[in-house]
Amino acid sequence: MQGQNISDIIEKYLKQILADSEEVEIRRSEIADQFDVVPSQINYVIKTRFTIQNGYVVESKRGGGGYIRIEKVKLLDDIDVLDSLIQVIGDSVSERDAISIIGSLYEDDVLNKREAGLLASTIAKSTLDFGERRLEDQVRAKILVGVLNHLRYED
Amino acid sequence: MQGQNISDIIEKYLKQILADSEEVEIRRSEIADQFDVVPSQINYVIKTRFTIQNGYVVESKRGGGGYIRIEKVKLLDDIDVLDSLIQVIGDSVSERDAISIIGSLYEDDVLNKREAGLLASTIAKSTLDFGERRLEDQVRAKILVGVLNHLRYED
DNA sequence: AAATCTTTGACTAATACTGACTATTATTAT
DNA sequence: ATAATAATAGTCAGTATTAGTCAAAGATTT
Numbered sequence: 605m606q607g608q609n610i611s612d613i614i615e616k617y618l619k620q621i622l623a624d625s626e627e628v629e630i631r632r633s634e635i636a637d638q639f640d641v642v643p644s645q646i647n648y649v650i651k652t653r654f655t656i657q658n659g660y661v662v663e664s665k666r667g668g669g670g671y672i673r674i675e676k677v678k679l680l681d682d683i684d685v686l687d688s689l690i691q692v693i694g695d696s697v698s699e700r701d702a703i704s705i706i707g708s709l710y711e712d713d714v715l716n717k718r719e720a721g722l723l724a725s726t727i728a729k730s731t732l733d734f735g736e737r738r739l740e741d742q743v744r745a746k747i748l749v750g751v752l753n754h755l756r757y758e759d
Numbered sequence: 760m761q762g763q764n765i766s767d768i769i770e771k772y773l774k775q776i777l778a779d780s781e782e783v784e785i786r787r788s789e790i791a792d793q794f795d796v797v798p799s800q801i802n803y804v805i806k807t808r809f810t811i812q813n814g815y816v817v818e819s820k821r822g823g824g825g826y827i828r829i830e831k832v833k834l835l836d837d838i839d840v841l842d843s844l845i846q847v848i849g850d851s852v853s854e855r856d857a858i859s860i861i862g863s864l865y866e867d868d869v870l871n872k873r874e875a876g877l878l879a880s881t882i883a884k885s886t887l888d889f890g891e892r893r894l895e896d897q898v899r900a901k902i903l904v905g906v907l908n909h910l911r912y913e914d
Numbered sequence: 915a916a917a918t919c920t921t922t923g924a925c926t927a928a929t930a931c932t933g934a935c936t937a938t939t940a941t942t943a944t
Numbered sequence: 945a946t947a948a949t950a951a952t953a954g955t956c957a958g959t960a961t962t963a964g965t966c967a968a969a970g971a972t973t974t
Contacts, residue, residue, distance in 0.1 A: 645921060667764075723881070747902065786952085799933075
């Protein structure tokens with residue numbers, strides 16, 4: 605039974621709340637005060653323990669009335685497929701390959717026809733017309749990876 | 760759970776009225792008095808929450824009998840609205856504005872929740888993380904315009 | 915000893931709020 | 945008519961209030 609450092613304790617505290625409710629909303633400085641740590645440690649706890657891989661989505665707002673909200677989401681079953689697709693894409697992908705990836709997601713019923721069409725429009729050559737092929741392919745990779753990461757969970 | 764700051768509360772108040780009627784017309788000083796804020800904060804609320812990206816058009820008049828009128832519009836139904844939206848996007852758009860636009864399309868029933876979520880993932884800051892803000896905003900603009908054009912000619 | 919994880923704080927970024935000053939329109943006085 | 949005054953809204957820059965980043969220092973594990 606290790607895990608007595610303050611980050612683990614804060615993690616436990618937040619997860620206890622999340623055991624009862626779908627989400628938890630905090631004011632960063634309040635939690636920091638409560639556990640007597642600097643505010644940025646809250647960011648550390650979130651970054652290391654409330655990742656999307658663990659099934660958490662985090663939103664925040666700065667300024668007056670600011671907050672950090674952690675939401676527990678249901679992870680999908682076929683995460684391995686997404687992971688391997690992300691690996692295949694790497695940091696650069698052609699329009700042709702991207703279209704075929706979207707097509708296979710459609711074949712696998714991960715996306716329906718309209719969703720596939722929408723996503724195709726985001727990665728189309730005509731949409732991403734920087735006059736620079738290398739950049740275009742890199743941008744397309746980022747978009748696809750972003751989508752695949754989103755598909756890890758349901759809303 | 761959120762909505763702690765007074766701007767959010769004023770926003771909510773105005774949108775509540777707009778839920779029933781096509782438009783709302785206010786006297787700036789009255790609303791400012793009602794919520795105990797300085798008049799210019801009403802401008803702040805409008806400028807940050809009732810933009811064309813959010814699906815609102817605002818008109819006003821100064822002098823005696825002056826007013827501020829907020830009208831809800833549908834982004835895709837009206838060519839002029841769509842044109843001014845694309846003009847506002849230009850070749851660069853922030854994540855916040857892009858999210859607003861996608862949210863407006865959802866409210867207009869152009870997109871369902873899942874589609875909006877997918878598109879949001881394509882333009883998210885976390886997705887388009889070149890370490891260069893200018894490029895990030897430019898890419899986002901291209902993606903959004905690509906999607907808007909796709910939606911315009913979808914059927 | 916090296917590698918990894920945790921803690922800290924200085925600096926940055928985003929959002930909200932305020933008030934002095936400006937601009938516009940309507941009304942009243944001359 | 946024209947000018948002065950009143951009654952509105954707009955702008956902008958400064959301050960306040962939050963959260964985020966990052967690298968260095970410290971602690972723990974391997």
